[in-house]
Amino acid sequence: MADEYDAFITEETIEGDAEGRLAGTTVAVKDNISTAGVRTTCGSEMLADYVPPYSATVVERLTDAGATIVGKTNMDEFGMGTTTETSAFGPTRNPIDPERVPGGSSGGSAAAVAAGEADVALGSDTGGSVRCPAAFCGVVGIKPTYGLVSRYGLVAYANSLEQIGPIAGTVEEAAEALSVIAGPDPNDGTTRDPTDAEDADATVPEGGYAAAADGDVDGLTVGVPTELFEGADERVVETVEAAIADLEAQGAETIEVSLPSVEHAVQAYYVIATSEASSNLARFDGVRYGHRAEGDGNWNESFAETREAFGAEVKRRILLGTYALSAGYHDKYYAKAQDAREWVRRDFDDAFEDVDVIASPTMPVLPFELGESLDDPLRMYLADANTTPANLANLPAISVPAGEADGLPVGLQLVGPKFDEATVIRAASAVEDR
Known part of the structure; x- marks a missing residue:
């Protein structure tokens, strides 16, 4: 296939079973998800030359369901970025406007779907990396509840935050893919059966999550947190507010809710995520696998040269995480970030006592122009303000197209209680059908 948007790093077909609920469906897989015999570079x-000996659980479930894998998609290096510009294989372009970024870090996956190069794609979402590119590319992206989808075979960035999730052109297609990949996995001890979860707020609909995409929001209560609208681009706010008003016209009720903790969510997220990344990426030492520099026999020099294979953004986050975990600073930064994470969880729990879902802009800005944010990493980090809270609280969230502003896509984010993907999907399908 022609890959004019650089959505793929490797284009290679993995045939699925002839029969199954996804027979005839093409799926692109983010390049941090292991595929046996097909290289997995993490951007x-x-x-660059790593070929896994096994496939991730989600890949096996897709091919068992009849889906055909069409390639591995471009991504920010090790999932660290919001624009898919930190990839060692060059940036991906947004099919809506090739002079703009597709979002990140699963930008290649969203671009592949938006360009019609795949029916569905898998991404991974650590702080918004499925929802951000879905919003920027005008498609649907689901971040499941932590533990609903197996992470076995996902190259780790920040274990306590990330989840694999589907990206598709419609809510129903994304929900159908979620039905296939969801469920407990003996290879991942963090997975749970949502029907057995004591703190679950809902069960899986009969027929799977796609059955929830019926657009029926009559009687649904939607919480609108002012904190997630403040500071957003006015064009984004107007588009999202129009989508929420349409939900009201379909029978939903809106209530203003408060999430005061989200003011600190981005700071807490980046301390926790970079700390976990510092630990996870320590394995890339040139001894076990991956790139290995040829030194002059001095181990320290060889190790340092090996680590030079990391890009600038990955090095920045490793250094930040190492600093946050270091003696004398652990309590000052990491421990306080975990306290803030608990505060975020409590705020969501309190809000869900009164509402069924919480609505906000997915991204507070329109898609960046290529190169616009590379020299200003803080601006890129702050763009994650609306998406990181759901990861900190381990909640399900979806981004669905709300409309356009100046010809560019705007995403509406809906967040629900733990394991209540069904309600989030139902609300999103009503937005889509308006």
Whole structure:
């Protein structure tokens, strides 16, 4: 296939079973999800030639259901970025406007769907990396409840935050893919059966999550947190407010809710995520696998040269995480970030006592122009303000197209209680059908 938007790093077909609920469906897989016999680079020179000996659980479930894998998609290196510009294999372009970014870090996956190069794609969402590119590319992206989908075979960035989720052109297609990949996995001890979860707020609909995409929001209560609208681009706010008003016209009720903790969510997220990344990426030492520099026999020099294969953004986050975990600073930064994370969880729990879902802009800005944010990493980090809270609280969230502003896509984010993907999907399908 022609890949004019650089959505793929490797284009290679993995045939699925002839029969199954996804027979005839093409799926693109983010390049940090292992595929047996097909290289998995994580968008990094460190793993440029790495070929996994096994496939991730989600890949096996897709092919068992009849889906055909069409390639591995471009991504920010090791999932660290919001624009898919930190990839060692070059940036992906947004099919809506090729002079703009597709979002990140699963930008290649969203671009592949938006360009019609795949029916469905898998991404991974650590702080918004499925929802951000879905919003920027005008498609649907689901971040499941932590533990609903197996992470076995996902190259780790920040274990306590990330989840694999589907991206598709419609809510129903994304929900159908979620039905296939969801469920407990003996290879991942963090997975749970939502029907057995004591703190679950809902069960899986009969027929799977796609059955929830019926657009029926009559009687649904939607919480609108002012904190997630403040500071957003006015064009984004107007588009999202129009989508929420349409939900009201379909029978939903809106209530203003308060999430005061989200003011600190981005700071807490980046301390926790970079700390976990510092630990996870320590394995890339040039000894076990991946890139290995040829030194002059001095181990320290060889190790340092090996780590040079990391790009600038990955090095920045490793250094930040190492600093946050270091003696004398652990309590000052990491421990306080975990306290803030608990505060975020409590705020969501309190809000869900009164509402069924919480609505906000997915991204507070329109898609960046290519190169616009590379020299200003803080601006890129702050763009994650609306998406990181759901990861900190381990909640399900979806981004669905709300409309356009100046010809560019705007996403509406809906967040629900733990394991209540069904309600989030139902509300999103009503937005889509308006």
